[in-house]
Amino acid sequence: MPEPLQVSTPVVSDPKASTPLIEITGATVCRGDNRVFDDFSLTLSQHESVAILGPNGAGKTTLLKLLMREIYPLWREYPVVRILGKERNDIWELRRQLGIISADLQEIYSPEALGRQVVFSGFFSSVGIWGHHRLTQDQHEQVQTVLARLDIEDLAGRPFGELSSGQQRRLLLGRALVNAPAHLILDEPTSGLDLAATFQYLQTMRQLIRSGHTLVLVTHHIHEIPPEVTRVVMLNQGCVWADGPKSEMLSEARLSTLYGVKVRLVESAGWYQALPV
Numbered sequence: 001m002p003e004p005l006q007v008s009t010p011v012v013s014d015p016k017a018s019t020p021l022i023e024i025t026g027a028t029v030c031r032g033d034n035r036v037f038d039d040f041s042l043t044l045s046q047h048e049s050v051a052i053l054g055p056n057g058a059g060k061t062t063l064l065k066l067l068m069r070e071i072y073p074l075w076r077e078y079p080v081v082r083i084l085g086k087e088r089n090d091i092w093e094l095r096r097q098l099g100i101i102s103a104d105l106q107e108i109y110s111p112e113a114l115g116r117q118v119v120f121s122g123f124f125s126s127v128g129i130w131g132h133h134r135l136t137q138d139q140h141e142q143v144q145t146v147l148a149r150l151d152i153e154d155l156a157g158r159p160f161g162e163l164s165s166g167q168q169r170r171l172l173l174g175r176a177l178v179n180a181p182a183h184l185i186l187d188e189p190t191s192g193l194d195l196a197a198t199f200q201y202l203q204t205m206r207q208l209i210r211s212g213h214t215l216v217l218v219t220h221h222i223h224e225i226p227p228e229v230t231r232v233v234m235l236n237q238g239c240v241w242a243d244g245p246k247s248e249m250l251s252e253a254r255l256s257t258l259y260g261v262k263v264r265l266v267e268s269a270g271w272y273q274a275l276p277v
C-alpha cells in the first residue's frame with residue numbers, strides 16, 4: 001500500500017448535522033422516452049458514506065445526475081429534491097461542494113488539457129481551461145499541493161489525452177479535491193484501473209473518509225466498497241429495492257436475488273468480494 005496521504009480538511013457544507021445531503025420525495029424522472037424513476041424517495045445523510053449497488057439500468061447514474069443537478073424531476077407542488085437543504089442550488093457552488101468523478105467525465109474531458117489544467121479546472125467546474133479563467137496565487141498553490149499530495153506532479157505538464165486511464169483518474173481526483181469538498185460522488189471509480197492503481201485509489205478513498213469526507217459510491221464491484229462505508233442502498237428497475245447497514249445488505253441471498261445470479265460472498269478485514277458459485 002502507498003504512503004498515507006495527507007488530505008485537506010473538507011469544507012463542511014452545513015454545520016447543522018441534521019440537514020441531509022440529498023432528500024428525494026416522490027420523484028418522477030424521465031430520460032428520453034424512459035420513465036426511469038416513478039415516485040422515487042431516498043434520503044442520504046451528509047455524515048454517512050454510502051455505496052449504491054444495482055444491476056445495469058437500475059438508475060444509479062440517474063440518481064447521481066439528480067444529485068449533481070444535471071437532470072431534474074417532473075414538477076410537483078412540493079419540493080421533490082432538496083440538496084443540502086435547498087430546493088434550488090447555485091449549480092456552480094454545488095459542483096464545487098460535491099466533487100464528482102465518473103467515467104463520463106473522463107470521456108468528455110478535453111484531451112489537450114495539461115495535467116495541471118485538469119486540476120485547475122476544479123475551481124471552475126469546467127472540462128478544460130479557457131482564456132477567461134484566471135487563477136489567484138492561492139489557487140496556484142492549492143493545485144501544487146493537490147498534485148504533490150496525490151503524487152502526480154510528473155503528470156502536471158502532460159496532455160490528458162496521452163495519459164493512461166489510471167493517470168487520468170488520479171488527475172480527476174485532484175480536480176475534485178482542489179476545492180476541499182465535503183462530499184465525493186464516485187461513479188464506478190476503479191473501472192479500467194489495474195490492480196495497483198485500484199488499491200492505491202481505494203487507499204486514498206479510505207483516507208478521505210477518515211479525514212471527514214463523505215463518499216457516495218456507485219459501483220458494480222463489491223470489492224471497491226471501503227470498510228468505512230456503513231450503508232448500502234440497492235436499486236433495481238428505478239426503485240430502492242433494499243437499504244440498510246452494510247453488514248445486513250451484503251449477504252449472499254440478497255446479492256443473488258438483486259443480480260439474478262448465484263453469488264458467493266467472501267469477507268476479509270471489512271472488505272467483501274463476490275464470487276461465482
Ligand SMILES: Nc1ncnc2c1ncn2[C@@H]1O[C@H](COP(=O)(O)OP(=O)(O)OP(=O)(O)O)[C@@H](O)[C@H]1O
Nearest residue numbers: 031032033034036055056057058059060061062063
Ligand atoms: N440519455 C438517456 N436517454 C434515455 N434513456 C436513458 C438515458 N440514460 C439512461 N437512460 C435509461 O435510464 C435507465 C437508468 O439508466 P442509468 O444510466 O441510471 O442506469 P445505471 O444503474 O447507472 O446502469 P449502469 O450500471 O449500466 O451504469 C436505463 O433504462 C437507461 O436505458
Ligand SMILES: [Mg+2]
Nearest residue numbers: 060061062187
Ligand atoms: Mg451507470
